[in-house]
Amino acid sequence: MKTSHRLIVPILGMVITSIISMQHAWSNPSLPPGSPPGVQLDGDYTLIPCSIPDPQLLRTTYQKPVVVLPGACKSLATYQVRSCIDNRYTEWKGVANNYLVCEEIASSSEDGPLWQISSLLYKGGFRVGAGRQGETLYSSADFSVGIFTVSESGDSIFLVGNPREPRIAEFEIPEIINTRDILEMVRADNFLQEFEIFHDPDTRYDSGIAGFFRFSGLTAIDGKLIVNAFNWYDANGSETDTTSIIVDSNNLATSEIIGPFQLEGAARSAGWITPVPLNWQPRLGGTHVSGWSDGSINSRLSNGPSAYFWNPYEEALNKSVPGPISARVGLTFPLDNILFDYGLYGDFYNGDFSENEVILLNDRLNNDLWTYMSGATYGFIVPGTNTYVTLGSSGGHESGIGYKWQKADGSYCPGHCTKDPEDYYNYYWLWKLSDIEKAVNGELEPHTIRPYDFGVFDTIESKAPIGGGHYNPETGRLIISLRGGDDVSRYSRSPLFLVYDVVVNP
Numbered sequence: 417m418k419t420s421h422r423l424i425v426p427i428l429g430m431v432i433t434s435i436i437s438m439q440h441a442w443s444n445p446s447l448p449p450g451s452p453p454g455v456q457l458d459g460d461y462t463l464i465p466c467s468i469p470d471p472q473l474l475r476t477t478y479q480k481p482v483v484v485l486p487g488a489c490k491s492l493a494t495y496q497v498r499s500c501i502d503n504r505y506t507e508w509k510g511v512a513n514n515y516l517v518c519e520e521i522a523s524s525s526e527d528g529p530l531w532q533i534s535s536l537l538y539k540g541g542f543r544v545g546a547g548r549q550g551e552t553l554y555s556s557a558d559f560s561v562g563i564f565t566v567s568e569s570g571d572s573i574f575l576v577g578n579p580r581e582p583r584i585a586e587f588e589i590p591e592i593i594n595t596r597d598i599l600e601m602v603r604a605d606n607f608l609q610e611f612e613i614f615h616d617p618d619t620r621y622d623s624g625i626a627g628f629f630r631f632s633g634l635t636a637i638d639g640k641l642i643v644n645a646f647n648w649y650d651a652n653g654s655e656t657d658t659t660s661i662i663v664d665s666n667n668l669a670t671s672e673i674i675g676p677f678q679l680e681g682a683a684r685s686a687g688w689i690t691p692v693p694l695n696w697q698p699r700l701g702g703t704h705v706s707g708w709s710d711g712s713i714n715s716r717l718s719n720g721p722s723a724y725f726w727n728p729y730e731e732a733l734n735k736s737v738p739g740p741i742s743a744r745v746g747l748t749f750p751l752d753n754i755l756f757d758y759g760l761y762g763d764f765y766n767g768d769f770s771e772n773e774v775i776l777l778n779d780r781l782n783n784d785l786w787t788y789m790s791g792a793t794y795g796f797i798v799p800g801t802n803t804y805v806t807l808g809s810s811g812g813h814e815s816g817i818g819y820k821w822q823k824a825d826g827s828y829c830p831g832h833c834t835k836d837p838e839d840y841y842n843y844y845w846l847w848k849l850s851d852i853e854k855a856v857n858g859e860l861e862p863h864t865i866r867p868y869d870f871g872v873f874d875t876i877e878s879k880a881p882i883g884g885g886h887y888n889p890e891t892g893r894l895i896i897s898l899r900g901g902d903d904v905s906r907y908s909r910s911p912l913f914l915v916y917d918v919v920v921n922p
Contacts, residue, residue, distance in 0.1 A: 466500035473498055475508060478518035481759065482868055484530050489518035514760065514782045521868065524802075527850045530868060531803035535919040536894070538874065540594035542915075543603040544575065546908035549585055550611035554578040557585075562883020562897035562911040565634040565641075567665070570888065572608055573895075574641060574665070575911070576631040582623075583611035584634075584641075584668055592915050596876040598904055601912075612668040614643065614660075624657025624676035632708050633884075635689040641665040642728060644679070644686040646711070653716030658686035659741065661732055677732050680743040683716050684708060685724035690796040691889060692725065699853050700725045701744035709749075710791030710808065712831075719776075720755025720863075721792035721806035721845050723747035723852055745862050746852035747804075753863035755786040777817045777832075784813045785870060788832040789840065794885030794896065797849065800920050804847040807873060807896065809881035811840035842873040842882050842898075875901075875914060883911055892918045 633644030660675030687708025702725030789811035901912030
């Protein structure tokens, strides 16, 4: 059941008895489940005639279009006032948010409760040494993009190394200190396996990715290591090789590597690999979910978090000969159907490049959902809930985005960048699995689904973007890496690891 939260309050002794009623796009069956109508904050209000002598009118705006907690809309509300002077309305005065309507939706259904970001508890963090751990200068964690996974024992981490060379190492997880001060965190220096080469057609293994090789996902299953990678700058969007299997994860140096496999979705799917709870597996069509929404060349990426469901046991782990891997699509956003707010842009967007630019550059300064600076680098399903969590980074929601423009210090952006360099943060998007199931079954187009919650993700005030993650459904523990987050040293930038408990309230 949904309840609409609107406030009607007295101003100067008068009770405003009418506020413009607006249709909530979430309930529009042709665009399920979109966002409520947005506030048009520009325009010359002095041209709007009025006949009531000298009244003051109040408008309520909200920071979010939808909330799960009952009564939360009120805490997200701000107010604006405008007057009728000389038969003309003045402009609205006061703090304005993007939404005129805030809906309070039910927190649970027959599919389980909707998990809330407030149920994520920070437990501390740890560091990893940036020194050389292997045979070459680049055999280190220095400047690693942060793709990693936790071993099946839970005691160690497999981490990709410096992007100059495609290597993987294993180190022991140190003591986790509950602090927000990086200097107080324990550094992991005990490497169980040094950085060993993975992709090198001349000496080891050919992943099929000819140029701009970039790791995008790792997971450990049955003593093996599944590796996802892609071409960071695939201008033609033609690369299909995605997945390889390191047969013996305890022997990175000499283990047989089988591949490359071609996971359906390519650059839109070949990232994280996380388990699907047993009760959702037959409904979603896979034992694991994969996705990826970060990189260059938007035409071949998902312009919003993605979800592809597949079975690595049947499709890869038990095969000796590589080939295509089928997947069922539950969430994806091609360039002509990007993730955008229906309420703010529904009457404007038709998938053309010019409309994409207005939204992704945030020209109107009201887009807080997905921009050119957005990317999702990890996703997982919370067991016992109706929630798919996707994490990444975003920016330009307050200042907008420029392309190769000159910054205040005189330098130029190499590509897209936020107009305010501080307008950048880590982000989350929460999705209903029951909506995604409808897309898997063909009842909805995957690009029509919208998150029920999204916003800034707490990473101890660090601006370093989320590089990767690992969620253990048995312990409820989430570990994320911040790319270049360990900035203690002047000369090195290793990933910083933060630890959280994902609490599921009964």
